[in-house]
Amino acid sequence: MSVLNGLVAVLIILVSVIYWYLKKSFSYWQSRNIPCNEPLIPYGNIKGLGKIISFVHFTQTYYTQFKGTSKFCGIYFFTRPIALLLDLDLIKHILVKDFAIFNDRSFYYNEKDDPLSAHLVALDGKKWKEVRSKLTPTFSSGKMKYMFPTITAIGDRLIDYLNDANKLNDVLEMKNILARFTMDVIGNCAFGIECNTLKDIDNDFYRMGRMAIQKPRHNPRISFLLNDYKRLARFLGIKTIRDEVSTFFIDVVRNTIGYREKNNIQRNDFMDLLIKLKNENNDGDVSKGLTVNQIAAQSFLFFVAGYETSSTTMLFTLYELALNQDVQKKVRHEIQNAMRKHGEFTYEMMMDIPYLEQTIKETLRKYPPFTTLRRTAQRDYKVADSDIVIEKGMSVVVPVFAIHNDPDYYENPEIYNPDRFSDEEMKKRHPMTWLAFGEGPRNCIALRFGMMQTRIGLITLLSNFEFSTCSQTPIPMIFSSSPIVLSPKDGVYFNVKPIKTEEI
Numbered sequence: 468m469s470v471l472n473g474l475v476a477v478l479i480i481l482v483s484v485i486y487w488y489l490k491k492s493f494s495y496w497q498s499r500n501i502p503c504n505e506p507l508i509p510y511g512n513i514k515g516l517g518k519i520i521s522f523v524h525f526t527q528t529y530y531t532q533f534k535g536t537s538k539f540c541g542i543y544f545f546t547r548p549i550a551l552l553l554d555l556d557l558i559k560h561i562l563v564k565d566f567a568i569f570n571d572r573s574f575y576y577n578e579k580d581d582p583l584s585a586h587l588v589a590l591d592g593k594k595w596k597e598v599r600s601k602l603t604p605t606f607s608s609g610k611m612k613y614m615f616p617t618i619t620a621i622g623d624r625l626i627d628y629l630n631d632a633n634k635l636n637d638v639l640e641m642k643n644i645l646a647r648f649t650m651d652v653i654g655n656c657a658f659g660i661e662c663n664t665l666k667d668i669d670n671d672f673y674r675m676g677r678m679a680i681q682k683p684r685h686n687p688r689i690s691f692l693l694n695d696y697k698r699l700a701r702f703l704g705i706k707t708i709r710d711e712v713s714t715f716f717i718d719v720v721r722n723t724i725g726y727r728e729k730n731n732i733q734r735n736d737f738m739d740l741l742i743k744l745k746n747e748n749n750d751g752d753v754s755k756g757l758t759v760n761q762i763a764a765q766s767f768l769f770f771v772a773g774y775e776t777s778s779t780t781m782l783f784t785l786y787e788l789a790l791n792q793d794v795q796k797k798v799r800h801e802i803q804n805a806m807r808k809h810g811e812f813t814y815e816m817m818m819d820i821p822y823l824e825q826t827i828k829e830t831l832r833k834y835p836p837f838t839t840l841r842r843t844a845q846r847d848y849k850v851a852d853s854d855i856v857i858e859k860g861m862s863v864v865v866p867v868f869a870i871h872n873d874p875d876y877y878e879n880p881e882i883y884n885p886d887r888f889s890d891e892e893m894k895k896r897h898p899m900t901w902l903a904f905g906e907g908p909r910n911c912i913a914l915r916f917g918m919m920q921t922r923i924g925l926i927t928l929l930s931n932f933e934f935s936t937c938s939q940t941p942i943p944m945i946f947s948s949s950p951i952v953l954s955p956k957d958g959v960y961f962n963v964k965p966i967k968t969e970e971i
């Protein structure tokens with residue numbers, strides 16, 4: 468009887484402690500007078516996230532509900548409080564002015580057991596700073612010029628592919644085709660490999676690249692937990708990248724490095740620069756050089772960060788141009804003018820089409836590939852003109868998609884209008900109303916490269932084909948619930964008509 472009493476007492480204490488812990492955790496925002504929604508045990512506010520509710524819909528709902536009531540609102544990711552920023556000036560402070568306090572994203576990575584996970588997006592502190600400054604020269608405009616012909620050659624293959632496919636069918640599904648185009652580009656520039664996924668449907672690069680993005684090792688909720696319990700997860704040796712994906716990419720990098728060094732091959736691509744960094748020192752100290760695993764991690768990141776972001780940007784542009792034929796005609800006209808002016812398709816010609824740039828920016832406004840940005844406070848941070856403190860360790864989220872589609876900043880945001888990005892119009896807006904490439908010292912390192920491959924793809928496509936909607940085009944667009952890159956749920960079909968040379 469006394470044993471039973473003891474057990475009951477222990478149980479009561481345990482339940483009381485859990486109750487006290489949950490009560491305390493779930494009153495974090497209320498006790499600080501920060502607007503939030505009632506949490507639900509044990510999920511906090513994220514029940515159904517990634518399954519029933521997409522991440523885009525989730526953040527937009529919070530943004531719309533609380534904007535104007537406070538500089539940020541609170542969300543509980545399980546018991547973890549997270550701040551969703553609602554005020555553009557505060558966003559500017561966090562991303563740019565006070566970057567020293569918000570320089571990390573606090574993502575989980577495990578360099579020892581899962582080397583590919585230790586890439587630039589996840590690295591923190593001194594390591595991030597060292598790797599970022601070493602990789603920055605890889606993306607200079609000089610390097611972009613050097614890579615330009617490689618990408619236009621892949622563009623030619625894209626046109627050959629479309630011409631062949633178009634002979635069989637007027638209606639083409641472009642999501643898959645464009646993913647293969649950008650995969651060939653990044654495979655070539657980041658790994659120096661002719662993956663040719665446009666021709667070879669079952670290519671390993673294609674399979675592994677898709678797997679890395681579409682079938683992550685853990686579901687989003689486990690990933691949130693890993694971000695919160697990094698030390699424990701590292702101690703337990705938990706990995707985030709699937710073993711077959713890891714083995715494939717590390718082998719490819721090892722073989723490429725071996726082959727280039729043995730045959731003394733220099734191609735002036737990303738891989739070349741990474742090999743030079745390796746040879747500065749390879750004892751694992753990133754302040755000196757990079758190891759093979761560190762090179763593999765960065766190339767892997769270029770691959771996954773680089774192909775889907777740009778392919779969806781091209782895809783959503785074609786989608787909007789198919790819906791807005793007047794804009795399509797205008798972009799094509801500008802491309803043809805630039806072609807006449809420069810005589811051929813050169814780097815300079817590509818950079819001399821302002822309306823194309825406006826079009827891409829408008830696409831990235833409506834469909835930013837990364838719908839949120841994330842930073843973590845390295846110490847307590849007092850929000851200017853208020854008595855609110857963002858505490859050390861707190862993650863803050865910038866709701867990019869919601870800001871880009873806010874009617875207060877973009878009138879009738881659902882309307883596609885590249886004129887919003889003329890120089891005059893851009894000057895009228897707060898700089899934090901367009902965050903497609905992020906902002907501040909931790910913005911997208913490859914902005915130039917991403918824009919270049921998107922420009923090349925679109926110039927090539929629009930010079931050769933007209934795109935219009937067909938009965939299978941998804942109208943309105945339905946997004947996939949994938950939390951990584953904003954993309955259409957299913958394939959996107961277009962009526963594709965070749966342009967005859969005499970029409971140009």
Ligand code: HEM
Nearest residue numbers: 587588769772773776837903904905906909910911913917
């Ligand atoms: C249209 C194309 C692209 C878009 C819209 C895009 C967007 C972004 C965004 C929003 C971020 C986060 C920035 C922040 O937190 O402030 C980012 C980071 C990053 N992107 Fe891109 N990206 C694109 C293409 C690429 C390509 C082609 C590559 C590689 C070849 C790449 C490599 C990276 C890397 C390495 C980071 C992490 C930077 C750091 O933490 O220091 N991106 N990108």
